[in-house]
Amino acid sequence: MIQIIGAGAIGCLWAATLQKSGHSCHLVSRHKQLTNTLHFTDLSANTTQFTISHGHHLLATRLAEQQSAILVCVKAPQVLDALLSQQPYINKHQIIILMHNGYGCAEQVLKYFPNNPIISATTSNGSLLNGPLSITHTGAGPTYLGYFNDPSQQIPIQLVKTLQDTMDDVHWSKDINSKCWLKLIINAAINPLSAIQQIKNGQLRSSTYTKTIENIISESIAVAKAESIHFHVPTVLHTVNKVITATAENYSSMNRDIHYQRPTEIEFINGYLIKKALQHQIAVPTLSDLYHQIKKKECH
Ligand SMILES: NC(=O)C1=CN([C@@H]2O[C@H](COP(=O)(O)OP(=O)(O)OC[C@H]3O[C@@H](n4cnc5c(N)ncnc54)[C@H](OP(=O)(O)O)[C@@H]3O)[C@@H](O)[C@H]2O)C=CC1
Numbered sequence: 489m490i491q492i493i494g495a496g497a498i499g500c501l502w503a504a505t506l507q508k509s510g511h512s513c514h515l516v517s518r519h520k521q522l523t524n525t526l527h528f529t530d531l532s533a534n535t536t537q538f539t540i541s542h543g544h545h546l547l548a549t550r551l552a553e554q555q556s557a558i559l560v561c562v563k564a565p566q567v568l569d570a571l572l573s574q575q576p577y578i579n580k581h582q583i584i585i586l587m588h589n590g591y592g593c594a595e596q597v598l599k600y601f602p603n604n605p606i607i608s609a610t611t612s613n614g615s616l617l618n619g620p621l622s623i624t625h626t627g628a629g630p631t632y633l634g635y636f637n638d639p640s641q642q643i644p645i646q647l648v649k650t651l652q653d654t655m656d657d658v659h660w661s662k663d664i665n666s667k668c669w670l671k672l673i674i675n676a677a678i679n680p681l682s683a684i685q686q687i688k689n690g691q692l693r694s695s696t697y698t699k700t701i702e703n704i705i706s707e708s709i710a711v712a713k714a715e716s717i718h719f720h721v722p723t724v725l726h727t728v729n730k731v732i733t734a735t736a737e738n739y740s741s742m743n744r745d746i747h748y749q750r751p752t753e754i755e756f757i758n759g760y761l762i763k764k765a766l767q768h769q770i771a772v773p774t775l776s777d778l779y780h781q782i783k784k785k786e787c788h
Pocket residue numbers: 493494495496497498499516517518519561562563564566569570571573587588589590611612613614615616617741753
C-alpha cells in the first residue's frame with residue numbers, strides 16, 4: 489500500500505495510476521473532498537473514473553497501513569509542514585518519498601524524521617489538475633528514486649516494483665542527488681525566466697535569452713561542483729534546450745504560480761543555489777537577479 493500526501497496534479501496522477509494498476513492507495517488532502525471519485529484522463533485522452541480512499545490523515549491502524557510508504561506530492565515550501573501535520577500517524581520505519589521540484593526539503597525533513605528512510609524522487613511526468621480529484625496526464629517522462637539519507641541501505645524492491653508496475657520509466661538510482669541536481673538546474677534555467685516574462689517554455693528559444701540561460705547553467709554548475717556533483721556546461725545546455733523544446737507549448741509551474749498569484753518554489757530553486765553559493769563563496773549574479781525579480785513579483 490502507498491499513502492499519498494497532496495491531492496494535487498502529481499498526487500492524483502499517482503493515485504489514479506496506482507488504482508489503475510490494482511495497487512491500493514490512500515490520498516491525504518487538506519480540503520474536504522466532496523466525492524470519492526477520481527477522474528483521470530490519460531495520455532491518449534481516455535477518461536476513467538476510480539473510487540479512491542481519501543481523508544485528512546494518513547491511515548495508521550492496520551499493519552499494511554503502518555508499513556505503507558508515504559509519497560509526498562506537495563510543492564517544496566509545503567513539504568515539511570505537510571509531514572509535520574501527519575507526524576502522529578507516521579512511525580519511524582515508514583519510508584518517506586519526497587517527490588517535488590527544487591532542492592533542500594530532504595535536509596529539513598531528516599531533522600524531524602531522523603530514523604525514517606527518506607527517498608528523494610524526481611519526475612518528468614506532466615499532470616494538470618482540472619478541478620478537485622480530476623487530472624489530465626499531459627506528458628510522459630522518467631521518474632527517478634533513491635535514498636537521500638543512506639545510499640547503502642537495501643533497495644526497497646517491493647516499493648520500486650509497485651511504482652514500476654504503475655507508471656512507465658520509473659528507475660531506482662544510486663546517484664539520486666545528481667538526478668535531482670540536474671532537475672534543479674533545468675528548473676533554474678526555465679522557471680524564473682519564463683515566469684518573469686510570462687512566456688511559454690518554447691519562447692525561451694529566442695536569442696534574447698541565450699546568454700542568460702548560459703549564465704544560469706554555468707553559475708549552477710559551479711555551485712554543484714563545490715557540492716561534489718559534476719556536470720559539463722555543454723551537456724546540461726543541451727539537456728535544457730531539449731526540455732525547452734519538448735515542453736515548448738507549456739507554461740512552467742512557476743509561470744503559472746506567478747500568473748495565479750500563488751507562492752512559487754523559488755526558495756528551493758534559486759534560493760537553494762544562492763544559499764550554497766554563499767557557503768562556498770561563489771558569485772551567482774544571474775541566479776540572484778532572477779531570484780529577486782521573482783520575490784518582487786510574489787509580493788504583488
Ligand atoms: N504538475 C506537474 O506536471 C509537475 C509537478 N512537479 C512538481 O511536483 C510537486 C507537486 O506539484 P503539483 O502536484 O503540480 O502541485 P499542486 O499544487 O497541484 O499539488 C499540491 C497539493 O498538495 C496539497 N497540500 C499542500 N499542503 C498540504 C498539506 N499540509 N496537507 C495535505 N495536502 C497539502 C495542495 O493543497 P492546496 O490546494 O490546499 O494548496 C495541493 O492539492 C511540485 O514540486 C511541482 O513542481 C514536477 C513535475 C511535473
